[in-house]
Amino acid sequence: MKIALLGYGKMGKTIEKLAVEKGHQIVAVITGKEQLSKLSNADVAIDFSVPEAAVVNIERCFEQQIPVVSGTTGWLKDFDKVLKSCQNRNGSFIYASNFSVGVNLFFELNQKLAQLMAKHNEYKVSLEEIHHTQKLDAPSGTAISLANDIIAQSNYTNWKLNGAAQGEIPINALRLEDVKGTHTITYQSSIDTISIKHEAHSREGFALGALLAAEWLQNKKGVFTMKDVLGIQS
Template sequence: MKIALLGYGKMGQVIERIALERGHEIVLRKKSTDSFEGLEKADVAIDFSIPDAAVGNISTCLDQGVPVVSGTTGWLEHYPKMAALCEEKQGAFIYGSNFSLGVNLFFALNVQLAKMMAKFPEYKASMEEIHHTQKLDAPSGTAISLAKDIIEHSDYSSWALPGATPAKNDELLIDAQRIENVPGTHSVFYDSAVDSIEIKHTAHSREGFALGAVIAAEWLHGKSGIFTMKDVLNLS
């Protein structure tokens, strides 16, 4: 399979290594100022760029009929527009806030726990996420995905970052921390007066994110439609 890498930072380079190990060919390594020359040769594109570049990368792929997998976060206000373009072009698109296989299993576990805890209002939910200091968005896309799943199955109406004023009772607080050399840690807490329940996922390196993105690209090749990692892992 011929792959275009849109974004060639640390993640892009790990994706490249894993893709080559799995027998694929890289036909484009695009940094922010580079052109899209070579995209026309690609069977699929993998976008791990920056929020300001993601929409342009994704739309260019869809316009050129190249299936695209995007793991860039911080641009989701434009997701409906990208989904509409994918449908218009009859293209193929996967967005994932986190492509780690373990995190996607964690997503499923989070939903099941949220459904269970909804019956016990004496427990108050909260979250914590920790990432490296180079991460541009806070909270992380992964944390937002976890929060949305909790909100869907509870009485919380929205999520919020801790601020100067106390949180409302229907706000799910996300403590977003940035610490050097932390690939990504996400925790969900349910606290009552008498005990606490916690589930946690800790990434040890970028390898898991990169492998999941390559597996998603392999799965997307030859398909059309809008998908998620639930489809790739048959977790729907």
């Protein structure tokens, strides 16, 4: 598989290393708009760029009929626009706030727990996410996904970073040196506390998941999620 890397930060470099180990070929590394013409030889593009570049990168791939796997967060205000662009150009697209197989299983666990807790109003839910100090957006895309999944299963109406009103899920975002990603969901009452937690030990889990998604996306058309890649039933 010939891969174009959109963005060449820590994740891009990790994906490159693992892709080569798996026998894939990196045919382009794109770090600026002027380099997007290099995409033509790619079978797939994997996007871990920055929020300001993601939409342009993704849409240029659709124009050239190159499937896209995107893990860039912080640009989702334009998500519907990108989905419409994919559909209009008969493109292929997978977006995930987190490509780790473990995190996607954690998403399912979070949804199930939210269903179980929905009738127990004595418990108040909160989220905490911890990442490295270089992470640009807060809260993390993963935390937002977790919060939205709880909202879909409960009476909560919104989430709020650093302090929440009635009916909102509070998210606390911390930035510490060399933390790959930790997400904790806590339900607390006056009697007891229930928590579930996912802690990443390296970036390889995210990179391997993105490569798995890129391999799965070959010869498919449409918009997909990691549920499709992993065969998880809704």
